[in-house]
Amino acid sequence: MKLVRDFKVAGYKWLNESNFIIELQSAEDLPPIHPGNFAEIQVPGNPNVFLRRPFSIYDCDLTYNTLSFYVKIIGEGTATLGKLKQGDTVNLIFPLGNKFDTETEGPVLIIGGGSGIAPFLLLGKELKEKGIPMTFLVGGRTSGDVHLTDVFGQYGDILITTEDGSQGTKGMVTHHPVIQEESFPFKKIFTCGPDPMMKAIAEIAKQKSVECEASLENTMACGFGACLCCVVETTTGNRCVCTDGPVFNIKELAW
Ligand SMILES: Cc1cc2nc3c(=O)[nH]c(=O)nc-3n(C[C@H](O)[C@H](O)[C@H](O)COP(=O)(O)OP(=O)(O)OC[C@H]3O[C@@H](n4cnc5c(N)ncnc54)[C@H](O)[C@@H]3O)c2cc1C
Ligand code: FES
Numbered sequence: 001m002k003l004v005r006d007f008k009v010a011g012y013k014w015l016n017e018s019n020f021i022i023e024l025q026s027a028e029d030l031p032p033i034h035p036g037n038f039a040e041i042q043v044p045g046n047p048n049v050f051l052r053r054p055f056s057i058y059d060c061d062l063t064y065n066t067l068s069f070y071v072k073i074i075g076e077g078t079a080t081l082g083k084l085k086q087g088d089t090v091n092l093i094f095p096l097g098n099k100f101d102t103e104t105e106g107p108v109l110i111i112g113g114g115s116g117i118a119p120f121l122l123l124g125k126e127l128k129e130k131g132i133p134m135t136f137l138v139g140g141r142t143s144g145d146v147h148l149t150d151v152f153g154q155y156g157d158i159l160i161t162t163e164d165g166s167q168g169t170k171g172m173v174t175h176h177p178v179i180q181e182e183s184f185p186f187k188k189i190f191t192c193g194p195d196p197m198m199k200a201i202a203e204i205a206k207q208k209s210v211e212c213e214a215s216l217e218n219t220m221a222c223g224f225g226a227c228l229c230c231v232v233e234t235t236t237g238n239r240c241v242c243t244d245g246p247v248f249n250i251k252e253l254a255w
Helices: 076-081 118-127 196-207
Strands: 003-016 018-027 038-042 053-056 059-061 068-074 089-096 110-115 133-138 159-163 188-192 211-215 231-234 237-240 248-249
Touching: 003 110, 038 068, 053 076, 053 133, 068 076, 089 110, 110 118, 110 196, 118 133, 118 188, 196 211
Parallel strands: 110 133, 110 188, 133 159, 188 211
Antiparallel strands: 003 018, 003 089, 018 068, 038 053, 038 089, 059 068, 211 248, 231 237
8 A cells, every 4th residue: 555644854874975874754653665665755845856756665664663765866856855854854655666576595696786775675684584595796886886785794795896996896796706607506686776787687697597686766757657757668568667666577577
């Protein structure tokens, strides 16, 4: 069930000058939140930002009724979200979208590019509860794009790539030895990040005959299937990422 609800800004954690975690608190109980779900956030106090902005739910705490979002500033909406004050009101439509399928024996490889790691904390928590071992492969252009490895490290091994070599292995995630080596111990890959990265990973998953789910971040407007601006071509025709996704098994995608 989708809810439209006001939250209060409970606090921020800044990771650097352009990446932050914002925690929002509801006065009422939260519904169940699943790994992969997202919210459409109405950006308050900026008339230029008319449409809601979609963000993966990074974390939730059902005791304190809080939802957290990991936000990378790329434009006016995300910048405005970074300038709110504690106690400000933010309206959310949530929980939206489908969820990752964690029915696997594991181990699993979780690949996030930049802010694409956002949906993977809740996934890591669910996999850990099921006793499924996981390795996170986190990629960025530079070390300033790689965050929260200490948090994710509580759930699995951490591997890092940066394109400029400032942290971890130099190159893109697809260049990491864990992907390149002949032996591949993983039973499933989960990925989220820029489309070209996910397409390259999908190709590798097909070559290795490994299950793979990708969480797509197509540009969205309405968030509930009305405007068709988020469509993705699948093997069964065009589908809306906001209502049929954002998580797709790569076998469904016409990539
Ligand atoms: C399901 C979903 C989950 C997402 N989760 C997160 C998240 O957890 N953390 C996070 O930081 N971001 C996430 N995003 C992306 C986020 O929604 C955009 O960064 C945000 O809407 C940009 O708003 P803005 O007003 O700051 O920038 P705009 O002014 O709207 O855009 C600035 C520039 O970025 C481009 N752009 C905008 N949105 C996207 C997009 N989705 N993909 C590629 N380019 C885009 C625009 O074309 C423009 O060139 C998610 C997107 C989707 C669809
Ligand atoms: S965002 Fe409008 S249909 Fe998906």
